[in-house]
Amino acid sequence: MTRLSLTINGKPVEFDADESRTLAHFLRYDLGLTGTKIGCEEAECGICTVLVDGTPVDSCVYPAFKAAGREITTIEGLANGHLHPLQAHFIKHGAVQCGFCTPGLIMTSCALLNENPAPTKDEIKHALKDTFCRCTGYSSVTNAIQSAAAEMRGDAPVPVNEPSVDEPMDVVSRSVEPQEVREKVTGAAKFTDDYVFDGMAFARTLRSPYPHAKILSIDTAKARAFPGVLSVMTHADVPGENLHGLVYRDWPVLCDTVVRYVGDAVAILAAETQEIADAALKLIEVRYEPLPVVADPKYAHSPDAPVLHPNHPTGNLLKHIKVRHGDIEAGFAEADVVVEHEYRTPTTEHAFLEPECAIGIPAGYQDYDKLTVFVGSQIPYQDRDQIAKAMNLGQEDVRVIGTLIGGGFGGKEDIAGQIHVAMLASALKRPVKMLYTRQESLIFHPKRHATIIRIKTGAKRDGRLTAIEAELYGDGGAYASLSDKVMTRATTHATGPYVVPNAKIDCYAMYTNNTPSGAFRGFGVTQSAFAVEQNMDMVAQALDMDPIELRRINAQRVGVTTATGQLLRESVGLLETIDDVQRDMRAHHADEGFKWGWTTGTKAYGWGLACAYKNTGLGGGAPDKSEAEVEAFEDGTFEVRTAAADMGQGIAHVVAQMAAEELHVPYERVKVLLCDTDLTPNGGPTTASRQTYVTGNAARLAAGALRQAMSQTAAEMVDHAPETVRYEEGLMRFDDVRLDYGSVAQWMKQHGVQPRAKYEYWAPKTAPLGTGGDMHVAFSYATQAALVEVDLETGEVHVLKVVSSTDIGRAINPLMLQGQIEGGIVMALGNCLTESFILEEGVPWSRFLGRYKMPSIKHAPEIISHLVEHRAADGPYGAKGVGEIPSINTTPAICNAITNATGVRIYAIPVDQDALLRAMKKGERAVTTAWHDVR
C-alpha cells in the first residue's frame, strides 16, 4: 500500500491504496463513492466519467496514482445543498430512465458547460460522443443540457418537450417525477454492485472457451490451494437440480459432461478479494474434447447436425411454430402481384450499461433469516423459484431482493449469477458477490435471435392483400431461454398489422452452439417487421401505388380478424398513427411538395415508412396475473408494493400514479417498494410490454379497494353514510367534516384493522395459438417514418429524422412514455445500422464492447413523436403496453428510406455502406450481405 494524496470533491484525501488501482475502483471500492459507475473497463462507454482538474476522463482505465495531487470531481460533488442545474434539468426533461449512465452523462456535460456556457446541439453531440445511454435516445439529454446551460447563464430554460395527451386526470396522464430519480442524478441510487456487506467474498465464473465440447475432467486443486481462495465449486456441488430455465429447464447451473456454447459455466469460485478471484480462476484446469459445432440454424435442422439436447423430443428443433389462416393457395391464386424475398437479421446484444451482478447472503447472516439474493432482475419470483430448485430448498426458504436495474431490455430475464452466489454464500456462510465483467456479460447472456426470413406477399390490383406465406428460422443458441415465446411472437406478427385473409407461416426455432437467444425488446417482432414492411413497399411498387395508401387499405381496424383468428373489438389506432406521420412528412416539405426520394449534389435523400403492432401481455393462453398491495400510513403517506421490475422503463412511477389517482391523493404521498419476494407480492415477469397493463391494474384495484375500506371506516368515524364521501385535496369529506387518510389509518390500526389492501389481478383469458381464439388482451400500434441521407461517394447512411406516432391506449406519464419511444427508436436505429454480435463458428468475435457499436448521441436523429390514445377497455385507464413497440418498425422504415433514396433494397442488416456503395456503383438493386459477410 502506498499513500495517495489528492482532492476529491473539494476535500483533501489521504489514503493508503494499492498502486494497481484504477481511479474507478479506488473511488468505488476504497472510498465508497459508488456514484461513479463502471460499464465496460474498455474506455468505450464513458459512464465512469469523472473530472480530473476539470477534464473529463474514463476513470475505468485511469490509474488512481495518475491522479495524485489532482482535484477529482465525481457525481457526489455536484449537488451543493441543492441540485446542480444539470441534475435538476435531467429530471425535469425526463432524461433519466435506469439511471446507471446518468452520473457519466452529467459529469461529461458538466465539463462541457464549464468550457462552453451555450453549447449547440452539435457541440453537445461532439462532447458526449462516447458517453452512452441505452435508455433515453438522447433527445431528452440534449434538451436537459441546453436547459441547464440556459439557467446557468441566467436565460430562460428550454421548454420541456411534453407530448400532448387526451383527458389528463388528477395524477394519471401527468408527467410526474419518476421514483428515486433524485438518488439517480446525485449518485446515491444503489445498484447491486453498490451494496457492501461485512465479510463479503468475491466470486468469479469459469466459462467454456469452446462452443461445443465434452468435459473430460475438472481439476480444482491448484485453485483451491491459492492463498485467499475460499471455495471452488463444480456441478458436483449443486445441492439440488443442476438445471434452470424459464420455459424449458435445459440449462445447467454448472456443466457436467458437455459444454454447449462459449461462455457456458463450468466452475465458480469465491475469494477474499476480487483480484484473488481473478487470478485463481486461471488455475482451474478443465480438459475438453472439442465436438462438432452447430453454428447455423438451417444446418441445425439438417439430419447431419449433431443433436445438442438428446432429451429434447424434436432434436435440434426446439419448436416448430405454425400459423394457418384461410386457404393459402386460393389466396395466391387470386393475387395480381406476388412479392417474395429472403431477409437476414443478425444476433444483437442488449448492451444494458450495468453488467450483471448478484450478491448472495446466507441464512443466519445478521438479520437475514433465510438465504437471500440481491440482484437486478426482471423476474424476481422466478429467480427465487429457480434458486430454490437448484439449492434443494423450498420456495419460501429463499428471498430475492431486487435492486435498481441498470437497463435490461429483456436481457435480465434469465438466471445469471443468482444460483452461483446462493451456492457459494451458503457454503461459506458469508455474503458473496458475483459481478460480471462487461466482456463476460457479452458472451454469457441471451441475445436477440438471428433470423432468416423468407416471406411471400400477394395482393390484388386494388391493393388488398390476399395472402402471406412465410418461413422463419430463428437461431435459439445453446439453451431454450425464451426462444419458444420469442419466435412465436415473430410468427404470429409476420402478417404485419394488416388484414390478411390467407396466411401460412412456419417458424423453426433451432438449438445451435451459438450464444443463447432470448428476450430482447421487440421479442421477435423486430425481426419479422424488417421483412414484412419491406415486402409491403415492394407490393406497392409492383402495384404502382403509394406505400401509405397500400397500408391504409390493409390496416387493421376495429371489427377485423387477425391471422391468428382474433377479432379486434376495440383500441386499434393504426390509421390515426398513419395520419399523424403522413401529416408531418408532408409538413417537412411544405414549400415544395412531398417526395419520397431526391438527390442533391453527392447526397441522396429518402423517406421510408413502416407500421407495426405488438401484443400487450403474455397471451397465447398463458395465465397472466399480477399482485399488488397498497398500505396507508399514519403520516398520510402510502406505499405500493409489488414485485414488478423497474429497469428504467418506469413501472414504479406508473403504479404510484395509479394508486394516487385511485386514492385521490397527491403523487408525492405515494412511495413504491418493488421486488422483494418476502415483502412484495408477485408482479410477474417484466416482459411482453405487460407491466403497465397487468401490474398497473393490480395496483389500481388494490388502491381502489383500500380507498373503499378507508372511506367506510371514515364514514363510521364521523357517522355519515359512506356513499356521501367526497375526495378533496387529499382528504375525505363528508358534508363539512374533513378527515385525512393518516387519522383514518391510525384509527384502523387502533381497532385492529390493517389499513392495506392487496389485489390479485388476472388479465382477460387468452387462447393458445392455433385455437382461433383471442391470443392477446390488447395490441399497441405504431407508424414511423425515417428520413435518411446517403452519401453517394461513400455509401454512409445517416438518419436525419424519425417521425413516429404510437397508439398506447393512454399515456400514464406522457414525458416518460415519450422517453420509451425515443429510446426505443434509437435502439432500433442501432439494430438497423450499427449492431451485430458476431460469432465465427460459434466463437464470439464481439467479446469486447469495443467490437460492438451501439448508437451514440452522434447517431441520434431528430425525433418527433405523437401519441394516439385509443383506450383499451380492460387496460388501466385505457392503457396498453409501450415498452417494445417503438423498437419494431424503425429498421424497416430506414431500409425503405434507403431504397427510396438510392433504388437499392436492403435484405440484410446492419446496413453495410460498403455493399451499398458497390451496389449503387454497379447499378444493382439489392444488398443481400451485411457487414462481416465478405470473404
Add this chain to the structure above:
Amino acid sequence: MKLWEKYFTPASVDEATALLVQFAGGARIVAGGTDLLVEAKASEHEPFQALIDITRIPEMTSIRADDAYVYIGGGVTHTEIVKSPLVLAHAICLAESCGVIGGPQVRNVATLGGNVAHALPAGDGTTSLVALDAEAEVIFQGTRSWMPLAALFRGPGVSLLNPTRDLLIGFRFHKLGAGAGTAFERIMRPQGVALPVLSCAVWVSLDGAAFGEVRACIAPNGPVPTRLTPVEKLLAGQPVSEDVIASACALARETVTVRTSKYRATSEYRVEMADVLLRRTLHQACARAGLAVPA
C-alpha cells in the same frame, strides 16, 4: 483484474530512463493508457511490474516552436493538440486527425506518442505526421537522437522502440510556409471496431496556380504507414485543376494496396475510398493554401 503492480510518475526523462533500467524489461512506459491498458486486459496479460507514466515530464508535455519547427512532446494529449494554436496554424491535418480519435474522454488522456508507439498501420495521428514529414526524437538503445518518423515502424503493431527499454520523447515538423496547406479525412464504418476503413492526410505547397511539392499518406496501405510517392510525383508541377486531381486519384487507385478485411471493408470499397479521400483532402488543402480548385 490486476494489470500492473507499481506506478511511477517521473519528473524528467533521466528519471524515466533510470526506472526503465532499474526494472530491466519489467516496466512499461505509459501515457494515457487507453490503448495499453485496454489491450493488456483484453489479452489477459500478466501484470506489468511497473508502469512509468511520462505525462509529468515537462519536456514531453509541451507544444512549442522555433524558427523552423513545431515541436510536440510525446506525452501531449490529443485534446491539447486539437486546441493548440501552433498546430492549427501549421498542421491542421494533425488537429483533424487527433480530433477524431476516440471520444473526448479518451482524447483528454491519450497521447500522440502513444498513438505512434503502438505502430498501427493506420493510426490517425501517424497518418498526418507522415504527410507532415515529421521526425521523432527517441532514446533508442540508450542513445538520444532524431529520426524520420517512418523509421519507427517495423510492421503492423511492431515499433522499432521497445516500450520496456526505449523512450519516444517527441516530434517535430517544419512550420507551414506561405502557399501551403494540409488536410486529413477518414472513413469509418458504424459497426465493429473503431478503426478507419481508410484515412488520408495531405500536405500541399502551391507554386502559383500549380502544385509545388505534395506529400500524401493513405492508411492503411501496407504493413507500415507510407507516402503515396507516385501520386506526389504526378502532382508536382501540375496546374491545380479537377482534371489533375482526377488523374492523381486514378493513380492512387492503382497504387494503393488495400486488402479485404471482414472487420473493416472490401478492397474494392477501400480503393473507392482512396479516390474519394484523396480528392476531398486535396481540395481542402488547396483551399487552405489559398487556392480554390477551379471547376
